[in-house]
Amino acid sequence: MAERNRQHSTLEKLEILADAAKYDASCASSGTAKKNSLGGKGLGSTEGMGICHAYAPDGRCISLLKILLTNHCVFDCHYCINRKSSNVRRARFTPQEVADLTISFYRRNYIEGLFLSSGIVKSSNYTMEQIVEAARILREECDFRGYIHLKTIPEADPELVHQAGLYADRVSINVELPTTSGLTRLAPDKDAKQIEGALAKTTTDIVEAKDAKKRFRHAPRFAPAGQSTQMIVGADKASDADIVGKASHLYSSYRLRRVYYSAFSPIPDASAVLPLKRPPLIREHRLYQSDWLMRFYGYAPDEVVQATDTDGNLPLDIDPKLAWALKFRERFPVDVNRANKEELLRVPGLGVTAVRRILASRRYRTLRLDDVGRLTQSITKVRPFICALDWRPVTLTDRADLRSLLAPKQEQLELFAV
Structure with missing residues (x-):
């Protein structure tokens, strides 16, 4: 009976923290309807849980368990449903629970890896230590060789972020908003220079690791699938021209693998400074198309901006x-x-x-x-x-x-x- 109670507690946390992770767009989410013999109730079921798809360095599409370590947070970003002042159910995994869940889902052939992010609990350094510990348990104690994507915390000690890259296939740091003024207004606990400094440090670590690997056969790998970031679209007054310009800067300065765009979604008990409605999803789609033009079709950022209307936004009726x-x-x-x-x-x-x-x-x-x-x-x-x-x-x-x-x-x- 005690084991069954513990399992239900784990499932409840999984439901909360998988749902909370859906707002992170750094891998493509997808639904699933696999169930076990208990009609969908049990640790093996992925019904309603966070399974997402991502692409490995060799181009394979892989399924990842997408969860937060915790949705507790000491920050109060206006656009985030997990902010300190938000009235939501809270939950928290231990690093060992994250590792156990990952292995459990992996053995049932539901996933091939883990996407792990987190709210900030206690402090940035403490949270980063917990994220790293979960990855360490998987790699060193469970001998897990599947794909791991870790969301790192720019406010954390750079050495902790570096340790994350030693265990993860990909790391990412969210720039959150395309303009410094928007970030200052909607995320007062975050600093644009600090975020870009963390991106720069990770870029340097990736380059140095690749160089070391060429010279030394047993040099440790560091985030071999690179790093990515995410911007929220429609939470502030930034135009598509602003977003395209920011994305171009991030690609050229930090050699990012991807910039993801996430349309702002209204949240319960929202701050008065936020828009009342979400932007049309087609706007997010147009930004991904513009991103494709710069990455694969040879368009310069200013050429993409030339495609915008007089308000600086891409037209919604045509690509x-x-x-x-x-x-x-x-x-x-x-x-x-x-x-x-x-x-x-x-x-x-x-x-x-x-x-x-x-x-x-x-x-x-x-x-x-x-x-x-x-x-x-x-x-x-x-x-x-x-x-x-x-x-x-x-x-x-x-x-x-x-x-x-x-x-x-x-x-x-x-x-x-x-």
Whole structure:
């Protein structure tokens, strides 16, 4: 009976701390409906618990147990449901409980790793010590070789953050908000310079570890999957242009693997300084698309900003690549049989894979419009911006109503705007 009571206590904490972790966007969350023979009740069930998907350095998609060590917090960030003044159920795991849960879920084949974050309990150093201890138990006592992603605390001693990187595959530090003024107003306990200083220190540690590994076979690894960060969208007055500029700075200064964007979500007993409504989810989606343009399509940050409307925000009805193309119509049409890779990547509707197929195919034949259609997912968006052996858009590219013709239907947009 005592063992059963302890198990129920663990499940209750898991329910609270997995739900509290859903606000962290540093890995893609996904639902699951696996149940055990007790109809979903038991330690093996993942129904309603925090299972998320992430990508390993080799590109594999892996499932992670996504939880907080605790949702107690001494900070009072206005946008956070776990802030000190928030009226929520509180719970706390010990490092040993985190390790036991991870191994238990792993043995049931529900997960391949752990994503661990935490509120700040007692102090930043104490909390960081607990996070590191959970990872240490998994690696050294349980001989766990699965994927571990640790959220580190910028206010903690740099040596503690360094220890986290020795156990984790990836580490991350949230910059929280895109502007210093927004951070000062909504998270008075956090300091922008301190956060960026911690990012810089981790970047240096990653570079030094890679260099040491080249020279010494048994040099310790340090966060081999790099580091990432997260920004909240819509909690302050920062425009998309501000967010794009901040993301570009973070990528170039700290060699981040990813910048994640999380649309602000209203919380119970919210502070009066917060917006009453969440921004449309399509805004978050557009920012991810702009991020993709900078990382994989060769767009400079100022070019992405050129795609924004007069208020500095990306249009919601069309993607940023199409918005840029419509503003710079003189760059089109592009000849699919002669254009270089960089020019083809600017064509709305042509992704990286489609461009690679076009470049490979035109080595053997001169491409017609039907050929391009077979190499892309949809020719509709592509047609106004290309010419082929048997196709030239003539006045189509210059049509005043081209935007409305290419914009997705309103019903599709509403799916993202809930």
